[in-house]
Amino acid sequence: MSEIRLMMGNEAIAEAAIRAGCDGYFGYPITPQSEVLEYLMAEKPYERTGMVVLQAESELAAVNMLYGGGAAGKRVMTTSSSPGISLMQEAISYMAGAEIPCLIANVVRGGPGLGTIQPSQSDYFQATKGGGHGDYCLFVLAPSSVQEMADFVKLGFEMAFKYRNPVMILSDGVIGQVMEKVELIDPIPRRTQEEIIKECPWATTGKTPDRERNIITSLDLDPIRQEKHVMNLKEKFEKMKEDVMWENIQTDDAEYLIVAYGSSARISQKTIDLARNEGIKVGLFRPITLYPFPEKELERLSKQVKGILSVEMSLGQLIEDVRLAVHDRVPVEHYGRVGGSVHTPFQVLEALKEKIVNKY
């Protein structure tokens, strides 16, 4: 039996982890996501499911704990916010290179630098274009509700193990802090060691006599072999497109389009209603996976509209993927507050009129 509760996004992601059969959570406090570790410590999942919870000495250590646990086939996760995620980039790159599954949630705050503790969406490039050094991509999910914060934990683990790759939940301070109704799944049991060995024959679970040793490394000094490895990774990043996700809201008759993800999509949903009250036929396209980006669907929609407003709490990062998808077929403009300020539906409406509707 599933259960319905009123929770904040950060609590929902924590509870969802316990219920998704997560084996280990490793984290370091940072606003606006400290409630995840606080919730888990209070909840004692080690008594409920045997799940390990540990406050690490830094994000550097926390994410390397993910490396160790993920490479041993366990379902491991961490959460942090922008400055902490920056610190994690080294190991994220190593895990992409060594093909280690894990789940990382970024409850984004405004930056650069220490910035602010208020919500932002300015880590889009970092999340969707690799983030650390080297040629790689993460599978990136963008929740726009507390429900999706919870749902994407199970989905995130599935994708992480399907592709043997780190998965990122790109959230923000709004979704992390807001309280909403959430339907929680029935607990899924943690996998047994036998199940892990069967599902992850590559994992370092101890070299038994029936097999060769398992080595988890991102190193290969031979450029020909390393090139082959990176090309294999590329194939995997391409294959991820089969799991692309998006949502179309009132797009059927739309003459204009807003593209937004996460909390900006929630805000823009209201804008759509306001605009339609004024007779402006606008729809909302919400990418749910930011990598893979739902480019085909956006391209299709672009053929029916006169202009697109890309709405994001940033100086304009998402807009680059939007433009790539629509090939300059229609004008694309950006709107968004930055530095921890959150735009209102009315501000988005103003921008829509000024930058798109009145012009095209």
Next chain:
Amino acid sequence: MDVKFESWKEIIKDENIAFKKTKVLTDNILSYCPGCGHGVVHRLVAETIEEMEIQDQTIGIAPVGCAVLAYDFFDLDMQQAAHGRAPALATAIKRLYPEKFVFTYQGDGDLAAIGGNETIHACNRGENITIIFINNGIYGMTGGQMAPTTLEGMVTSTSPYGRDPKLMGYPLRITELIAMLPGTYYVTRQAVYKPAYVRKAKKAIRKAFENQKLNKGVSFVEIVSNCNSGWKMTPVEANKWLEENMLKTFPLGDIKVDGELVKEL
């Protein structure tokens, strides 16, 4: 590049064997310089694992440093860590698989410089792991730069006039530091440049692995080692220099046994 000495195979017959390699080491040719302590310590760790019959339950972690390819030499499930992060990996593996034996193998740059924080906190949490620490007073892999353990006055490529503590700080005795932490259960400093010391080091490594059965905290074995390439010496000169210089700053012997300090710090 695989070097193959096919002709050796004819000689390798049971009747000719006077000395046998442990099965926990692979047949891959070691990448270490001749005379380097890394190879000896590899053998001691592998022999220990064979003797304890825990090959199928052991997960090792290779560092960044000359031992980065340790997974080519140990016939074990192994993970290769980012520079200095091995104790964080080991923490997670051991907590997620408490019944397995988990060890890190790290150089002095890896463990005491870039990974100093991970080392101290894994030790302070009392993780039930074994740490093998190869202290050669230098960054061997990158061509002989100064390490936190480089001796006062010692010449390296980044301390070309000798390490001046006023400019570059003092040699870091991290082993003494971590022995003070209640999370460490066994802390010892050994060497492998003489047969008698090799035997002692082997005993220490055995104890450090056996301790994991007790679940009482970190077992930490420092090996004062050489780096003849980085020190720009022959292997014989390097061992002599080690004895005459390294051991003054890094004296051999147990520091903490069964959770009790046995040496005044």
